[in-house]
Amino acid sequence: MARRSRAGNGATTSVLPTAPRGHSRAANGTASEDAAVPGHVRDLNLAREGRMRIEWADRHMPVLRAIRARFAKEKPLKGLRIAACLHVTTETANLARTLEAGGARVFLCGSNPLSTQDDVAAALVTSYGVSTYAIKGEDHQTYYSHIVSCIEAEPHVTMDDGCDLVTVLHTKKKEYLKHVLAGTEETSTGVTRLRAMAASKVLRYPVIAINDADTKHLFDNRYGTGQSTMDGVLRCTNMLVAGSTVVIAGYGWCGRGLATRAKGMGATVLVTEIDPLRALEAQMDGYHVVSMSEAAPLGDLFITVTGNKSVLRREHFLAMKEGAIVANSGHFNVEIDIPALERLSDGKKQVRPFVEEYKVQGGKRIYLLGEGRLINLAAAEGHPAMVMDMSFANQALSVEYLRKKGKALSKDVHSVPGEIDREVARLKLKSMGIDIDTPTADQDRYMRTWSEGT
Numbered sequence: 001m002a003r004r005s006r007a008g009n010g011a012t013t014s015v016l017p018t019a020p021r022g023h024s025r026a027a028n029g030t031a032s033e034d035a036a037v038p039g040h041v042r043d044l045n046l047a048r049e050g051r052m053r054i055e056w057a058d059r060h061m062p063v064l065r066a067i068r069a070r071f072a073k074e075k076p077l078k079g080l081r082i083a084a085c086l087h088v089t090t091e092t093a094n095l096a097r098t099l100e101a102g103g104a105r106v107f108l109c110g111s112n113p114l115s116t117q118d119d120v121a122a123a124l125v126t127s128y129g130v131s132t133y134a135i136k137g138e139d140h141q142t143y144y145s146h147i148v149s150c151i152e153a154e155p156h157v158t159m160d161d162g163c164d165l166v167t168v169l170h171t172k173k174k175e176y177l178k179h180v181l182a183g184t185e186e187t188s189t190g191v192t193r194l195r196a197m198a199a200s201k202v203l204r205y206p207v208i209a210i211n212d213a214d215t216k217h218l219f220d221n222r223y224g225t226g227q228s229t230m231d232g233v234l235r236c237t238n239m240l241v242a243g244s245t246v247v248i249a250g251y252g253w254c255g256r257g258l259a260t261r262a263k264g265m266g267a268t269v270l271v272t273e274i275d276p277l278r279a280l281e282a283q284m285d286g287y288h289v290v291s292m293s294e295a296a297p298l299g300d301l302f303i304t305v306t307g308n309k310s311v312l313r314r315e316h317f318l319a320m321k322e323g324a325i326v327a328n329s330g331h332f333n334v335e336i337d338i339p340a341l342e343r344l345s346d347g348k349k350q351v352r353p354f355v356e357e358y359k360v361q362g363g364k365r366i367y368l369l370g371e372g373r374l375i376n377l378a379a380a381e382g383h384p385a386m387v388m389d390m391s392f393a394n395q396a397l398s399v400e401y402l403r404k405k406g407k408a409l410s411k412d413v414h415s416v417p418g419e420i421d422r423e424v425a426r427l428k429l430k431s432m433g434i435d436i437d438t439p440t441a442d443q444d445r446y447m448r449t450w451s452e453g454t
């Protein structure tokens, strides 16, 4: 049985040897109150609330449920150990249940120190038998020690969100590389880092870029990040968006979704970009494209979502107006140059949960949300389950694919196979009760000929 103890940082620990084999676990992802698993979470007593929220999310994840039912019968992942470094949310819990239903053993840690939902982490350990190492607000050292715990489980597959786990594995824990068959990566920033690793020939196994599946970025990044970022901002500020000026840095998949939501709520939206094509698209979509220097004195709310660093920096803070609010929804907390803001400030204080007030030279106040970490996960619940359903269906099916084909793939970044993308779209449409047309034989033939014109 799990031995519970108080850790120095106030977290409740469920302690067992971290050996990947030989301890009980929940069958088919169903609840098992007495599952004894290793892990490190804040408080196991939060499990009941976490379980209710996980079940609520599951009701909105029909595609993943269908995959889980098949996995439970076919056990395509039998014997596979998966180290997953993902945001520990209700949707991730349902992905972990699906992988375990397929016969895998999942070792989960958070992919951001502020994004863990402590009740979900507790439920994963006590009710679903998933080894979970994640505590909301964990410090830098604990964050990395949790990643190491998952690596020490000797995974065959890594599942990353931002590439931190893969980086530790390729630098400080190389001895565990020999067990790894392949991996998956969830987000744009992680894919960028992996491509850099592959280009430098240091990537030691194939990785599938989940982010690049159409059924991921077209929906998760656009609609998920768009809605949940505004949700995070509103939960911590309760600001009125209508009539305000919102500056969005980056018009990628996330930025497009965010701009649509902010505009729909009545804001004047300014967009900043470095890519001329994206800038042109934003202008033609009806936004004002400006440089950040032009935007700085105008914005009431600034949100960065670029995957780049120091997008908001000293010169911009100096030009901002009294009371400006700055937030980030990009993967890392480097998009806002917080050290520069600290240097400019006479002092800072927390004025609401996830809101820090900085007194900038001369007494002007600037409000930083969620320590500059992804605000939709820090202050809200992240993407709605309905959209994570598709992203995580891609994850589950890609792991199944890697189990079969991983050995034949080169040590590079690979796309999600087209048939998986279409299968996820087909299952989602089916769950929504939507039928689409099938081409007639004549249409089929017409689309394949070149001789029929006007």
Ligand SMILES: NC(=O)c1ccc[n+]([C@@H]2O[C@H](COP(=O)([O-])OP(=O)(O)OC[C@H]3O[C@@H](n4cnc5c(N)ncnc54)[C@H](O)[C@@H]3O)[C@@H](O)[C@H]2O)c1
Residues within 6 Å of the ligand: 187, 188, 189, 190, 217, 220, 221, 225, 249, 250, 251, 252, 253, 254, 255, 272, 273, 274, 275, 278, 305, 306, 307, 308, 311, 329, 330, 331, 332, 374, 375, 376, 377, 382, 383
């Ligand atoms: N918050 C979330 O839940 C969530 C979800 C998905 C992705 N992400 C993260 O959000 C970020 C963006 O993801 P995406 O899918 O939109 O990526 P993307 O590559 O489609 O878009 C990023 C855009 O930012 C632009 N950009 C880069 N540097 C810039 C700068 N200095 N100023 C202005 N624009 C700049 C790029 O030209 C590009 O158009 C990534 O870090 C990704 O990992 C977060």
